[in-house]
Amino acid sequence: MGDLYQALADPTRRQILDELTERDGQTLFEICGRLATRHQITSSRQAISQHLDVLEAAGLIVTRRQGRYKFHHIDIRPLQTIAERWLRPESDRRCHEDQPDQRIRR
Amino acid sequence: MGDLYQALADPTRRQILDELTERDGQTLFEICGRLATRHQITSSRQAISQHLDVLEAAGLIVTRRQGRYKFHHIDIRPLQTIAERWLRPESDRRCHEDQPDQRIRR
DNA sequence: ACAATAGGCAAGCGACAGCTTGCCTATCAA
DNA sequence: TTGATAGGCAAGCTGTCGCTTGCCTATTGT
Numbered sequence: 538m539g540d541l542y543q544a545l546a547d548p549t550r551r552q553i554l555d556e557l558t559e560r561d562g563q564t565l566f567e568i569c570g571r572l573a574t575r576h577q578i579t580s581s582r583q584a585i586s587q588h589l590d591v592l593e594a595a596g597l598i599v600t601r602r603q604g605r606y607k608f609h610h611i612d613i614r615p616l617q618t619i620a621e622r623w624l625r626p627e628s629d630r631r632c633h634e635d636q637p638d639q640r641i642r643r
Numbered sequence: 644m645g646d647l648y649q650a651l652a653d654p655t656r657r658q659i660l661d662e663l664t665e666r667d668g669q670t671l672f673e674i675c676g677r678l679a680t681r682h683q684i685t686s687s688r689q690a691i692s693q694h695l696d697v698l699e700a701a702g703l704i705v706t707r708r709q710g711r712y713k714f715h716h717i718d719i720r721p722l723q724t725i726a727e728r729w730l731r732p733e734s735d736r737r738c739h740e741d742q743p744d745q746r747i748r749r
Numbered sequence: 750a751c752a753a754t755a756g757g758c759a760a761g762c763g764a765c766a767g768c769t770t771g772c773c774t775a776t777c778a779a
Numbered sequence: 780t781t782g783a784t785a786g787g788c789a790a791g792c793t794g795t796c797g798c799t800t801g802c803c804t805a806t807t808g809t
Contacts, residue, residue: 545725546652547767558729561738566785584768586786605776605785610738613729619651620722623664632667632716653797672755690798692756711755711806 539594541615550588552576554597557611564606565589645700647721656694658682660703663717670712671695 544550549572556571557563563571569585572578580588589609592598596615601608650656655678662677663669669677675691678684686694695715698704702721707714 540652540654542648542651542654542657543766545648546646548646548648549767551648551728554729558731564785580767581769582786583770583788587767607786611729613726616726616729619725620719622657623660623717623719623722625664649796655797670755686797687799688756689758689800693797713756 538596539591541595541597541619544591544595544597547588547591549578549580549585550592552578553585553588553592554611557598557609562601562608562610564608568609644702645697647701647703647725650697650701650703653694653697655684655686655691656698658684659691659694659698660717663704663715668707668714668716670714674715 552572553568556568556576560571565582565586568589569582572580572585589598589600593600593609597612598609599612601610658678659674662674662682666677671688671692674695675688678686678691695704695706699706699715703718704715705718707716
């Protein structure tokens with residue numbers, strides 16, 4: 538299982554997700570073509586393929602083979618866990634305002 | 644303005660956000676100590692300081708100077724833009740099911 | 750004043766991520 | 780059957796990231 542956050546770190550991978558949001562279920566060649574014409578991305582097919590592998594390992598896309606075509610579908614569910622990780626009611630969040638914690642020394 | 648997604652890519656930076664979620668408004672030395680004792684992170688003070696710089700550049704933390712202390716506060720608002728970017732009503736998302744788009748050739 | 754504390758700046762280094770290149774297999778259409 | 784298409788595998792290169800190291804300034808307490 539790849540790292541979700543690291544998968545999102547690359548701008549090209551984010552634009553791949555943009556492209557799949559606009560038109561889901563594309564093949565590798567389709568994605569390459571549309572990234573080139575609509576997003577000014579000049580990477581090679583292999584580069585895009587490796588990006589898709591990372592996105593799939595992170596659970597952000599699922600693939601479906603059909604003959605010689607491999608369709609890529611976006612799965613946004615992992616994204617919803619991101620904000621939740623640090624989302625916490627303001628009342629519950631303790632803030633140390635006056636003096637720093639002096640208990641830890643070295 | 645640093646890249647939000649790249650700031651989240653590093654696991655140590657994510658644990659810094661965890662730590663600030665649990666106890667907001669810590670100083671650099673406090674964060675170092677608590678990361679070491681509670682999260683088994685052995686990085687140097689300078690390493691943590693550089694991480695804090697990245698988080699601040701991404702808008703995920705804001706700092707407040709007070710004498711020789713510099714308090715770090717988490718700001719989760721940028722996080723909420725992440726899921727929204729690819730969140731789109733299912734009805735609005737077009738999915739190309741049958742045949743790939745053949746319009747783009749090389 | 751002076752030592753201790755909190756933090757900052759910058760150079761250097763090793764590891765890895767992203768990309769390219771070359772070649773391969775599988776499927777389909779003529 | 781054979782050429783074209785869709786995709787896969789793996790090695791190599793390069794720039795960047797995270798970290799360390801060394802030294803610096805600023806503030807505070809005694």
